[in-house]
Amino acid sequence: xxxxxxxxxxxxxxxxxxxxxxxxxxxxxxxxxxxxxxxxxxxxxxxxxxxxxxxxxxxxxxxxxxxxxxxxxxxxxxxxxxxxxxxxxxxxxxxxxxxxxxxxxxxxxxxxxxxxxxxxxxxxxxxxxxxxxxxxxxxx
Amino acid sequence: xxxxxxxxxxxxxxxxxxxxxxxxxxxxxxxxxxxxxxxxxxxxxxxxxxxxxxxxxxxxxxxxxxxxxxxxxxxxxxxxxxxxxxxxxxxxxxxxxxxxxxxxxxxxxxxxxxxxxxxxxxxxxxxxxxxxxxxxxxxx
DNA sequence: GTAGATTTGCAACATTGTTGCAATATGTTA
DNA sequence: TAACATATTGCAACAATGTTGCAAATCTAC
Ligand SMILES: [Mn+2]
Ligand SMILES: [Mn+2]
Ligand SMILES: [Zn+2]
Ligand SMILES: [Zn+2]
Numbered sequence: 001x002x003x004x005x006x007x008x009x010x011x012x013x014x015x016x017x018x019x020x021x022x023x024x025x026x027x028x029x030x031x032x033x034x035x036x037x038x039x040x041x042x043x044x045x046x047x048x049x050x051x052x053x054x055x056x057x058x059x060x061x062x063x064x065x066x067x068x069x070x071x072x073x074x075x076x077x078x079x080x081x082x083x084x085x086x087x088x089x090x091x092x093x094x095x096x097x098x099x100x101x102x103x104x105x106x107x108x109x110x111x112x113x114x115x116x117x118x119x120x121x122x123x124x125x126x127x128x129x130x131x132x133x134x135x136x137x138x139x140x
Numbered sequence: 141x142x143x144x145x146x147x148x149x150x151x152x153x154x155x156x157x158x159x160x161x162x163x164x165x166x167x168x169x170x171x172x173x174x175x176x177x178x179x180x181x182x183x184x185x186x187x188x189x190x191x192x193x194x195x196x197x198x199x200x201x202x203x204x205x206x207x208x209x210x211x212x213x214x215x216x217x218x219x220x221x222x223x224x225x226x227x228x229x230x231x232x233x234x235x236x237x238x239x240x241x242x243x244x245x246x247x248x249x250x251x252x253x254x255x256x257x258x259x260x261x262x263x264x265x266x267x268x269x270x271x272x273x274x275x276x277x278x279x280x
Numbered sequence: 281g282t283a284g285a286t287t288t289g290c291a292a293c294a295t296t297g298t299t300g301c302a303a304t305a306t307g308t309t310a
Numbered sequence: 311t312a313a314c315a316t317a318t319t320g321c322a323a324c325a326a327t328g329t330t331g332c333a334a335a336t337c338t339a340c
Binding site for chain 4: 155156157158176177189190193213214
């Protein structure tokens with residue numbers, strides 16, 4: 001795990017630091033997406049808030065994590081599993097946010113369907129975010 | 141226009157007040173979606189910030205406006221044109237956010253395609269948000 | 281017009297995000 | 311390994327955004 005995060009950071013020309021390693025591990029351990037606030041809580045007392053902001057920013061730029069839009073003034077982040085790279089994200093999968101447990105899933109296997117835009121519009125990114133009740137919460 | 145907003149408010153069992161009428165008119169005049177901050181600027185000196193928060197909240201609950209998720213810690217709002225009602229939104233169209241002019245379009249004519257979820261997941265809402273360059277900005 | 285209910289503005293506060301800068305940690309080279 | 315140059319971090323100060331309680335003002339129904 002440690003050497004894993006190490007590799008990821010080096011591959012992206014980032015120096016290996018305590019906070020970057022820890023935050024990256026948090027994402028690897030987590031089974032869903034994380035909000036800034038989640039990271040702040042899960043790694044509390046460890047890093048400054050500002051460091052978390054900056055780390056997330058760098059990770060997004062480098063294509064290590066991607067963002068997920070929400071309707072509640074928060075942004076979620078999740079590990080990129082496709083081959084994303086500096087300034088070029090490639091994760092065109094859908095996302096699912098459970099209204100019950102609040103877990104956010106990357107639906108890696110659900111590709112985003114092509115959508116016909118009106119003439120003149122050029123799309124560079126498409127987000128599909130569904131919400132409802134997840135598998136776990138349905139079976140209860 | 142005035143009587144228009146009047147009707148909308150009454151139809152939704154809301155008392156007709158200055159701020160509600162003004163904010164509703166703002167949406168009607170606007171050709172795109174509005175963020176809370178936009179409304180604050182466009183109606184500055186008129187209403188308290190808190191009133192705007194509460195008005196938007198009520199409008200969403202009543203199905204007068206709908207939300208659009210973004211990846212920048214803000215939520216956008218736009219008039220519902222379909223027949224939405226109290227607690228039951230019906231606007232399943234896609235949205236487009238222009239990276240250049242920052243205008244957000246409701247693509248009323250672009251229905252959201254059905255997406256096959258993994259077994260156990262039950263979807264109640266789907267947001268499709270595209271970004272790129274809009275028609276206007278392409279032609280320049 | 282009045283009474284009762286709703287809405288508003290204000291104040292106070294909490295949370296979230298940004299910036300500059302000095303101290304520290306990291307990677308590199310000798 | 312030690313020293314250097316560079317990148318990262320933490321802190322402080324600040325800005326922006328969001329929330330709550332409550333009294334004053336406004337609205338609706340009668
Ligand atoms: Mn994802
Ligand atoms: Mn819309
Ligand atoms: Zn769930
Ligand atoms: Zn544009």
